[in-house]
Amino acid sequence: MSKNLTSRAEDYSKWYNELVVKADLAENSGVRGCMVIKPYGFAIWEKMQAQLDKMFKETGHENAYFPLFIPKSYLSKEASHVEGFAKECAVVTHYRLKNAEDGSGIVVDEDAKLEEELIVRPTSETIIWDTYRRWIQSYRDLPLLINQWANVVRWEMRTRLFLRTAEFLWQEGHTAHATKDEAMQEAEQMMHVYAEFAEEFMAVPVIKGTKTESERFAGAIETFCIEALMQDGKALQAGTSHFLGQNFAKAFDVKFANKEGKQDYVWATSWGVSTRLMGALIMTHSDDKGLVLPPKLAPIQVVIVPIYRGQEQLDVISEKVNPLVKELRSKGISVKFDSRDTHKPGFKFNEYELKGVPVRLAIGQRDIENGTFEVARRDTFEKQSVPADEVVERVISLMDEIQKNIYKKALDHRASHITEVDSYEEFKKVLEEKGGFISAHWDGTMETEDKIKEETKATIRCIPIDVKEVVGECIVTGKPSPYRVLFAKAY
Amino acid sequence: MSKNLTSRAEDYSKWYNELVVKADLAENSGVRGCMVIKPYGFAIWEKMQAQLDKMFKETGHENAYFPLFIPKSYLSKEASHVEGFAKECAVVTHYRLKNAEDGSGIVVDEDAKLEEELIVRPTSETIIWDTYRRWIQSYRDLPLLINQWANVVRWEMRTRLFLRTAEFLWQEGHTAHATKDEAMQEAEQMMHVYAEFAEEFMAVPVIKGTKTESERFAGAIETFCIEALMQDGKALQAGTSHFLGQNFAKAFDVKFANKEGKQDYVWATSWGVSTRLMGALIMTHSDDKGLVLPPKLAPIQVVIVPIYRGQEQLDVISEKVNPLVKELRSKGISVKFDSRDTHKPGFKFNEYELKGVPVRLAIGQRDIENGTFEVARRDTFEKQSVPADEVVERVISLMDEIQKNIYKKALDHRASHITEVDSYEEFKKVLEEKGGFISAHWDGTMETEDKIKEETKATIRCIPIDVKEVVGECIVTGKPSPYRVLFAKAY
Ligand SMILES: [Zn+2]
Ligand SMILES: [Zn+2]
Numbered sequence: 001m002s003k004n005l006t007s008r009a010e011d012y013s014k015w016y017n018e019l020v021v022k023a024d025l026a027e028n029s030g031v032r033g034c035m036v037i038k039p040y041g042f043a044i045w046e047k048m049q050a051q052l053d054k055m056f057k058e059t060g061h062e063n064a065y066f067p068l069f070i071p072k073s074y075l076s077k078e079a080s081h082v083e084g085f086a087k088e089c090a091v092v093t094h095y096r097l098k099n100a101e102d103g104s105g106i107v108v109d110e111d112a113k114l115e116e117e118l119i120v121r122p123t124s125e126t127i128i129w130d131t132y133r134r135w136i137q138s139y140r141d142l143p144l145l146i147n148q149w150a151n152v153v154r155w156e157m158r159t160r161l162f163l164r165t166a167e168f169l170w171q172e173g174h175t176a177h178a179t180k181d182e183a184m185q186e187a188e189q190m191m192h193v194y195a196e197f198a199e200e201f202m203a204v205p206v207i208k209g210t211k212t213e214s215e216r217f218a219g220a221i222e223t224f225c226i227e228a229l230m231q232d233g234k235a236l237q238a239g240t241s242h243f244l245g246q247n248f249a250k251a252f253d254v255k256f257a258n259k260e261g262k263q264d265y266v267w268a269t270s271w272g273v274s275t276r277l278m279g280a281l282i283m284t285h286s287d288d289k290g291l292v293l294p295p296k297l298a299p300i301q302v303v304i305v306p307i308y309r310g311q312e313q314l315d316v317i318s319e320k321v322n323p324l325v326k327e328l329r330s331k332g333i334s335v336k337f338d339s340r341d342t343h344k345p346g347f348k349f350n351e352y353e354l355k356g357v358p359v360r361l362a363i364g365q366r367d368i369e370n371g372t373f374e375v376a377r378r379d380t381f382e383k384q385s386v387p388a389d390e391v392v393e394r395v396i397s398l399m400d401e402i403q404k405n406i407y408k409k410a411l412d413h414r415a416s417h418i419t420e421v422d423s424y425e426e427f428k429k430v431l432e433e434k435g436g437f438i439s440a441h442w443d444g445t446m447e448t449e450d451k452i453k454e455e456t457k458a459t460i461r462c463i464p465i466d467v468k469e470v471v472g473e474c475i476v477t478g479k480p481s482p483y484r485v486l487f488a489k490a491y
Numbered sequence: 492m493s494k495n496l497t498s499r500a501e502d503y504s505k506w507y508n509e510l511v512v513k514a515d516l517a518e519n520s521g522v523r524g525c526m527v528i529k530p531y532g533f534a535i536w537e538k539m540q541a542q543l544d545k546m547f548k549e550t551g552h553e554n555a556y557f558p559l560f561i562p563k564s565y566l567s568k569e570a571s572h573v574e575g576f577a578k579e580c581a582v583v584t585h586y587r588l589k590n591a592e593d594g595s596g597i598v599v600d601e602d603a604k605l606e607e608e609l610i611v612r613p614t615s616e617t618i619i620w621d622t623y624r625r626w627i628q629s630y631r632d633l634p635l636l637i638n639q640w641a642n643v644v645r646w647e648m649r650t651r652l653f654l655r656t657a658e659f660l661w662q663e664g665h666t667a668h669a670t671k672d673e674a675m676q677e678a679e680q681m682m683h684v685y686a687e688f689a690e691e692f693m694a695v696p697v698i699k700g701t702k703t704e705s706e707r708f709a710g711a712i713e714t715f716c717i718e719a720l721m722q723d724g725k726a727l728q729a730g731t732s733h734f735l736g737q738n739f740a741k742a743f744d745v746k747f748a749n750k751e752g753k754q755d756y757v758w759a760t761s762w763g764v765s766t767r768l769m770g771a772l773i774m775t776h777s778d779d780k781g782l783v784l785p786p787k788l789a790p791i792q793v794v795i796v797p798i799y800r801g802q803e804q805l806d807v808i809s810e811k812v813n814p815l816v817k818e819l820r821s822k823g824i825s826v827k828f829d830s831r832d833t834h835k836p837g838f839k840f841n842e843y844e845l846k847g848v849p850v851r852l853a854i855g856q857r858d859i860e861n862g863t864f865e866v867a868r869r870d871t872f873e874k875q876s877v878p879a880d881e882v883v884e885r886v887i888s889l890m891d892e893i894q895k896n897i898y899k900k901a902l903d904h905r906a907s908h909i910t911e912v913d914s915y916e917e918f919k920k921v922l923e924e925k926g927g928f929i930s931a932h933w934d935g936t937m938e939t940e941d942k943i944k945e946e947t948k949a950t951i952r953c954i955p956i957d958v959k960e961v962v963g964e965c966i967v968t969g970k971p972s973p974y975r976v977l978f979a980k981a982y
Contacts, residue, residue, distance in 0.1 A: 027625075029557070029558045029618065029621075029622065030562060030565070030618070030621050030622075031558045031560045031561070031562060031609065031618070034558035034559070034560060035558070036555070036556070036557050036558065036622050037555055037556040038555055039553035039554065039555045039637060042553070042554050042555045042556055043553065043554070045556075046554060062530035062533070062534065063530065063533050063534070063537060064527070064528055064529055064530045064533045065527070065528040065533055065536075065660065066520070066527050067520045067522045067525035067526070067527065067658060068525070068611075068642055068644065068658050069522045069525060069581070069658070070522070071521060071522060072588070072596075072597060072599075073596065074521070075588070075597060076596040076597055082597060087587055087588055087589065088586065088587055089586070089587070089588065090560070090583045090585075090586055090609070091583060091584065091585040091586065091587075091588065091599055092581045092582060092583050092584075092611065093582065093583075093584045093585065093599065094581075094582040094584065095579065095580070095581060095582065095646040096578055096579055096580070096582075096646065097563070097566070097578055097580065097582065097610070098578065105563075105564065105567040106563060106566060106567055106573060108563075108582055108584065108608055117599055118522065118581070119588070120559075120583065120611070127520065127521070127522070130520075130521050131520065131521075131527050134518075140833060146530060150642075151559055151641075151642065153559065155586040155587065167558060167559050167560070169556065342631060
C-alpha cells in the first residue's frame, strides 16, 4: 500500500479517511458501519481511557457494568428520550439459529422468537435507572456516582471511521443526587473534567458551553458540551454532560427518603465521551505527512532508527542505543528501537512520521564518531545533532515542548477562526469562505435556528459559559438578543 | 436486607447466590440472564483485568477491538465451529423501531429488516479471521499477537451470577503464526500465563492439562485448560487456550508467503478468561461470614473503623488515623477510613467481613490510651493489639501472609480431594460421598466418556500436563489405558 497521503488542501475528507487507515488506526469491517480498531489506534484509545478513568475516580466515581440489551418497553418510559433515541437501533428478535433443512447453512429458528424484543443499547439511561430504583431508598444512598465503559450501537446510515460508526466505544456516567443543585453541579463539573482532558492531554482547545433546546440530548433539561474546531473550519462536539432533572427518576419511579423522611424523586445526570475523540485528535493536529500525536497520548513517544550496513555496524550502534533505551524507559518514556533489517531507514522515517511518533532519534556512522544522535521532532520537522549524554534531557524537554506547541498551534488556529458577524449576509459569506465558529446574535427561537440550519447547514454549537451579556439584534429576524452564540458547520 | 448468609453446609448453592448479592458484587437485571456488575464487584474485576492485561503485554500481545456483530454467513464457514456455537445466540434482524399506529408505544419497523441477520458475538474467531485475511500477506506480518477485551452473548437457559450468564465480559486472544510449532507453543504459553495469574493473584491453585476431544472448543485441535476445585468438591474450568491448527485460516482463506515465497495457510490460537473467574474467586476462599479476598485483588485492602462517642473522641482518633492512612497509601496499600456516624462499629465489622476486606484496624479509647490499634485479619479472624508505630509494618507483612495462607488453604483442600480409584464402583462412591477430582484410568474412547457422564454427571476435566505414563485398565471397560485422567463434576 502506498504511504502517500492525499493532501488536506486537495481533499480534506479523503485525507482523513486515508490517514486513519494508513496510520493503522482503524478500518471498516465486513459488518456495515462497524469498524475494527487496530492495535495502534487502540493503544491511543487505551491511553485516553486510562487518563479519563483516573480523572473520573479522582472526582469520586466508580465503575460498574450494565446489560448490553434493553427491553423494548423500557425505551417508551421516558417520552422525550424515546423520541430522540429509540428509532435507529439494532433489534434482537430471536435467540437461536438452526441448520437449514435443505443443508444450505444456518437459519434463524422461528420457534425461538423473543416475547419482547431487546434493543442493543444506544445509551443506557433506561436500563440503569431501572436498576437504580433497587439501589436507592434513602438520602444515605446518595449521591450515586457511577461510570460505565461500554460499546453502544446506533444504526447510522452514513458512517465514517471514529466520527460516526454504528458501533462505538464510549464511557457513560450516570449519577443520582438528592438535590437539583448538586446534580447541576455534577453535570457542570464533568464538562470541566472533559475540557481539562481535551486541553491538557489531547492538546485540543475546546469551548465550554450549553446547548440550545433543539441540540440537547433527548431527555435532558440542560446539556453542557465541549466544542473543538478542526483544521477545515468545522466544529466537532467532543463531549457532553447532561442535567436530566427528575425525568428518568419519574419514568422509572426512583424515589428516596430525605433526612426529614419525606419521599422525593432523585435528580440525575449523564455524561459521555466516545471513540469520536480519536477523530478530534487526528483532525486537530495531523498534517500531510500523517498523524501528529501529543506526547501524553502517543503509544510510542520516541523511536530510534539505526543507520547501518551489516551486523557489525548494527552491533556498535546497539551498544550506544541499549543503555539509552533503558534510561529513557526508567524515566517513564515509551521507546521503540527499530533495528529491523527488512526495511531501509528512509522507509522507517516515513512510517513513523505517518504514525505521528513525537520524537525520532537516528544514529549512523557519523554520529558514532561524533558521539551524537540526530534528534527530530514530528511537529515542526526540526532536526538537531545532540551529544549522546544530553539526549535524555533533550527528549524529556521535547515531550513538554511538543505537547505545548501543538496545543498552541491549535489554539492560534481557533483564535483566527472565531468571527463576529452582525448580518445574515456576512454570516453566510464567512461560513462559506472561511468557516470556523461564527459569533452572532440570535433571537432565541427554534424557528430561527431551524431556518439557519436549513439554509446554511450551520448549527448553534453552544452558548459559551463565559458569554458576555451584550444586547443586540438577531441576524435573521432583527429581534432582540441578550448575547452572541456560536454557530458552525459541524461533524 | 439481612446480612446473615445461609451457611455453606446448609446449602452451598444458596450460600453462593446470596453472597454475590449481599457483598454487592452483582445482581440480576431486568433482562433475562444478563447481570449488573455492581461497583464493588467491578472493582475486583478491574484489578483482575489490569494484571492480566499486563501479563499479556509482557508476552508480546497488543489489544484491538473487533465488531460486536457477526454476519450469519460467517458462522457457517468453519464447520465444527458452527456446530458448537451458532445455536444459542442473540440474533439481530431489524435496525429500526417506530411509533405504533395505535399509540400504544413503539414497535419494530418491518420495513427495516436486515438482508442478512447479524449475530451478537458468542466468540470472535470468525469476524477476526475475516479481518486477518486483510492483514496477513507475508511471513513479515507474523506472528500477529492480538487480544480483545469485550462483552459476548450466549443464550443460556439456566443462568447464575458470574458462573453462567447470557452476557459476560471476557478477553479473547487471537494469534496467527507461520508454523504449527510456534502456534502450539503460544497456546501452551497462555495456559501457563493463566495458571500463574490464578495462583499468584487469585490465590486459586489450578491443574494444567489438555481436554479430551469431546470437551474441546468447537474448531480446536487441542485445548489447554486450567481447572480449579471449589469448596463443594466441584471443579471449575477457569481458562482455556486453543490450538486451532489451520482450520480458521482455511475457512477464511488466510494465506501468507513464507521466506521462500511459497503460499501457506496461517496457524492459529485463541484463548480466553471471563467474569466466570469472579465465581472461582468467590467460591474458593469465602466462608459463612462472607467474602474472603486475596490482598492482591482486594479493592480495599485495609479498613479502619473508629470506635467513639461524639465528635470530640472522633477528632482524637482521626488525628492518629489520618497520618497512618497517608503512610499506608504511600506504600501502595488501599485504605478506607470509615468514620460514618450513621452506623455502629459492629455493623461495620460485619459489613467488611461480608465484603472480604483482608485487614481491619479498629481504634477506640483504650487504644488511644495505650498507643495501639487492634489489627484483625479476615482469613483467620485473629486479632492482635499492635503498637501504633508498628502497624504499617504489620499490615504490609499481613498482605503477604494472607495471600499465602488462603492459597495454602485452597491447595490443602484440593490435595485432600484428589482421589485415585481403580474401579467404577469406587469411582461412583467417591464422587457421591466426597467429590473432588477423581484420578482414574480410561480407555480413551468418547463412548466410555459419554457413558460415565450420563451415569454420574462427571466429566473428564483434563489430562494433566504432568501426567505419568502408567499403564492400567479403564475403570468401565477394562481396556488398556496409558495414564490416569482427572474426572469431576463441574460448574
Ligand atoms: Zn483555516
Ligand atoms: Zn471438601
